[in-house]
Amino acid sequence: MLTGWVRRLRVVATLIVPMALVAGSVGGEDDHFPFGPFRMYAVTTKPTGKASSLRLEGVIGDAEPRVLRIAEVGMRRAELQSQLVFYGEGILPHLASAYRRLHPDQPAVEELHVIYLTYRLEGGATVGNPTSRTALIWRRHE
Amino acid sequence: MSNQETSSRPTALANRWLDWWFAPLPIARIFWLRVFLYGFVLVDVLVTTSWVSMHGSVSPELYRPLWLARIFAVPAPGPAFVIGMKVVLVVCAGIAMTGRRPRLTGSIVFLLYLEWMLIAFSYGKVNHDRVAFLVALAVLPTVGEARREATLSDAAGWAIRCIQVTVVLTYFLAAYAKLRYGGIEWLNGATLLRAVLRRGTWLGDELRDFPMLLRAGQYALVAFELSSPLLLSRGKLRRIYLWLAVAFHVVTWLTLKISFLPHVICLLAFTPLESLRQPARFVSPKLHRRAPSQLGSS
Numbered sequence: 001m002l003t004g005w006v007r008r009l010r011v012v013a014t015l016i017v018p019m020a021l022v023a024g025s026v027g028g029e030d031d032h033f034p035f036g037p038f039r040m041y042a043v044t045t046k047p048t049g050k051a052s053s054l055r056l057e058g059v060i061g062d063a064e065p066r067v068l069r070i071a072e073v074g075m076r077r078a079e080l081q082s083q084l085v086f087y088g089e090g091i092l093p094h095l096a097s098a099y100r101r102l103h104p105d106q107p108a109v110e111e112l113h114v115i116y117l118t119y120r121l122e123g124g125a126t127v128g129n130p131t132s133r134t135a136l137i138w139r140r141h142e
Numbered sequence: 143m144s145n146q147e148t149s150s151r152p153t154a155l156a157n158r159w160l161d162w163w164f165a166p167l168p169i170a171r172i173f174w175l176r177v178f179l180y181g182f183v184l185v186d187v188l189v190t191t192s193w194v195s196m197h198g199s200v201s202p203e204l205y206r207p208l209w210l211a212r213i214f215a216v217p218a219p220g221p222a223f224v225i226g227m228k229v230v231l232v233v234c235a236g237i238a239m240t241g242r243r244p245r246l247t248g249s250i251v252f253l254l255y256l257e258w259m260l261i262a263f264s265y266g267k268v269n270h271d272r273v274a275f276l277v278a279l280a281v282l283p284t285v286g287e288a289r290r291e292a293t294l295s296d297a298a299g300w301a302i303r304c305i306q307v308t309v310v311l312t313y314f315l316a317a318y319a320k321l322r323y324g325g326i327e328w329l330n331g332a333t334l335l336r337a338v339l340r341r342g343t344w345l346g347d348e349l350r351d352f353p354m355l356l357r358a359g360q361y362a363l364v365a366f367e368l369s370s371p372l373l374l375s376r377g378k379l380r381r382i383y384l385w386l387a388v389a390f391h392v393v394t395w396l397t398l399k400i401s402f403l404p405h406v407i408c409l410l411a412f413t414p415l416e417s418l419r420q421p422a423r424f425v426s427p428k429l430h431r432r433a434p435s436q437l438g439s440s
Binding site: 001002007010011013014017018021022025026030031032033034036037038039040041042043044045046047051053071074075076077078079080081082083086087091094097098101102119121123124125126 | 160163164193196197199200201203204206208209210221256259260263265266267268270271272273276277284296297300304307308311312315316318319320322323324325327328330331332333334335336337339340341350351353354356357
């Protein structure tokens, strides 16, 4: 049976932690993890407009250009999207160096292309085929 | 109404609240929660979040430490640090699974796993499936030794209640987040369609042609999240909601490859794990009849 300070400590935690979670949901952001809001897929995508998907392509050594898995440059897709917003094209040399560290037996990255596939939406449904746009290009020897 | 009656009502409410939070539960449930949750730490670190190790090879310039990491001035992790931490975490989780030195090993696992998460989420993306799991890792060491016996313990009850309430808050506050960030328009928006376009599996891709079904799914999702307090009820309502929750996470995995595994593992806190020696009882209470005081009904 819990008594004394061990019980009181638990009562305090029981009051503080749920309140912190609620406060984080009301006024916090992801930065306040683990007390930030549970905002998975919480943003509204308008039923008429555009929805984009990111793709990374690269030239490794002398090989033909190919689609790179985002993990090959040490990141997750959503992380890369966020870092692109934060750093813009300045991130691309870092991706190339991350590839080198993660694949020391492979040739270096010579080029990186950030490509967006954009779908047109009307009334909550896709219309036509997606369009492809190369947003950023980085070349090692420029 | 007398002064004694008016002053005793808040006290009575407080006492009922405390009784609910500290309702004794079988210590065996803590034993099994440790097996599953610390076992999941092994799976998570070695498999499902093995990508965290990659961050040790990413340029420190891309490290954007979260608030908690900034408070404790946690530096950008290098590859040696990440590997070292992984080894200690795996060893301690393995020992904690066996129930040995639960307070020490469990506390180390909680702190290291929290740091593992800070490394994971300090590069531009925070996952929202970890809070209940972190709370579970924080409270499991508070119980001390736990064996596979039916002894009722208020320490066990409190720890399990903490996990349960955090699971419910995760769902409920997710609905609030949709209102906060998306507004009421979220219900009629194209969020699920966009998710399918970005990351749909072969099954999710089939749903592109059924936008009304996806929109109905958005309504169903919010209804599911808002009714999550049903998990704190007893008996049939809880069991129905529990199966709904499992089905929901299976569907999101099959259509969008969204893994909410750390949170799903915490759903075990709602199940009579203490009955694991009698699998039929674990699946359906009707197959075994016991006095409620012997087996926790919470």
